[in-house]
Amino acid sequence: MNASDLLGTDPGWIILVKGLLIFVFCVVCTLLAIWAERRWVSFMQQRVGPNRTGKFGLLQSLADGVKLALKEDLIPKAADRIVFIIAPIISATTCFMSFAVIPFTGNVNLFGHKTLMQLTDIPVGVLYVLAIASVGVYGIVLAGWSSGSTYPLLGGLRSSAQVISYEVAMGLSLVAVFIYSGSMSTSDIVAAQHHWWFSVVLFPSFVIYAISMVGETNRAPFDLAEAEGELVGGFHTEYSSLKFALFFLAEYVNIVGVSALATTLFMGGYHAIPGLTFTESWLGGWFTMVWFVIKLIGFFFFFVWLRGTLPRMRYDQFMKFGWKVLIPSSLFWILVVSTLRVMSQRNENRMVIAGFTVGIVLIIVAITSFYESAKRKQAILDEVGEFPEPSFPVPAIPNIAISQSAISQNAKEQIHD
């Protein structure tokens, strides 16, 4: 009996209970994630972090949430009232919806009913997650527009351009997963990783997904939509009180969401790490959820680590990276993967497959080395080409003539080499 058949037998009340459990899971995750992020970042910056509210400061985010709820709710005069109120609602509702297709456990017993901790299993589950993400962008764009102010508008446009471009890269990175698992349903993809995780088999896809999920969620180092030095707070500048809290909630639930999807698609989902598969039957199958959460926390730690390590990118560099590096390289990788897939399905000679792989690696090495050497030559030329003739009298700077001629001499020699 596969996952979708098993889920098909769920009575209505089990579906309701599961929906409620998923919602509670997401909210608790958010509260703990904010606390964990602040503690981890503090640790990386040699500070202490929040440690006053509750044991280890665990109740800090709860206290912050209550504080936000009790603040005054402002709507600017220039704002478009209806859209201003709808925008945070769109953000906060869509972020939960993608969890409907995430499998949290294997077969378990829920109140005497045999089922899986997965709300539903549809044949296009992963596409559904992408669709929900693209609706979620509306929250950000509308928040930026309806605030009736310049910085939020710019922030909203930036972040939606960013989310859309990185969603393309993300979608392309998932194609290799679809090709290898032969399905777009999350439970089938988890089942297909029984022997090897896709993060090993399809490592380039995994890397591209990991980068684009950071861009997709507007997180550091890609948090240009709320670059405080340029845009104040970005799209949520004019928001306060509970409406701001909804955006805050949506951001963290989205992080947990993309991490959960990464776990499902690339890290074997709820399966144990190889060698510990006997643990999957512990607690009547509920122990698989522990594995799932451990992998989820791993991804979340990666997010925090990035934030603690990397400075924010410049916007043009960021867009260039998305469109000119991530998307072409994932297209190339899809070609390679599908060729390999067809070869292995036709039972080609192993030598042919190995030859193809070596050829691809050689081509990549050749292209990158040509690119590097061209860049080096260009850099030398740029160095020489500097110092334009000033349009006004400038006193001669001692030594400049000598050093300039020395540089150009040096450059000529290097180019001739």
Next chain:
Amino acid sequence: MLNLAVQLGSTKTPEAVLFWMLAPLAVLAALGILMAKKAVHSALLLAWIMITLAIFYIAEDALFLGIVQVVVYTGAVMMLFLFILMLVGVDSSDSLVENIKGQRASAIVAAVGLGGLLVSLVGRATLGRSAVGLASANQGGNVQGLAEQLFTKYVWAFEVVSALLITAALGAMVLAHSQKVHSRNNQRDLSIARFRGASLAAAAGLPGSGVFARHNAVDVPALLPDGSPAPTSISSVLEARGDMITSKIFELQQKEEEEN
């Protein structure tokens, strides 16, 4: 059409409930598109209709079509529309002056004609006949069935359409692209230009608005050390628009102080 289908008994109850909940909302939204004054509101209502249609597709067992409808139309096409509307004018509402003579009459004729055509065509195809073929079409899975049709029977049409789309995209890029006469100044060039300029006054950047003044808003000029306003601290756009507050009231009133 679905109403008739309900009466004929071929539609399951949950589906009918879904339809009667969402269809009136979709019709209201469609009317709203025409009535809304702001273009962005119309665009939002259109997005809502697209999502409703996607839900209908999913209810009709066309799962892939429904999801792709959301990804492509709601997520990409409508988002581009919104982008343009927002960039063109944040507050602009449609002009209500009609420039074309007889616009209303011809619009009504065209609408009635198109509606009649659609109703008669769809009606002739479905009225009094029960829908057949869904089970056999979805036999090997909805996605697989669609893929088989697209990449065997209709592969030529599919490729032609994609070639057309790529041509259109290239055309848009060619039309929008402009050859730069000079290379764009980068940060380094600008910095060099500041220091090689006639005066070194602005070498460290222009003064920020409101510095040393009693207000730090962007429309209030900074004060120089002698108390006079610095005109370079205000954006020239604000100045041209007349949004600048006159700097005189922010000048230090030395005479009064001396009198005291």
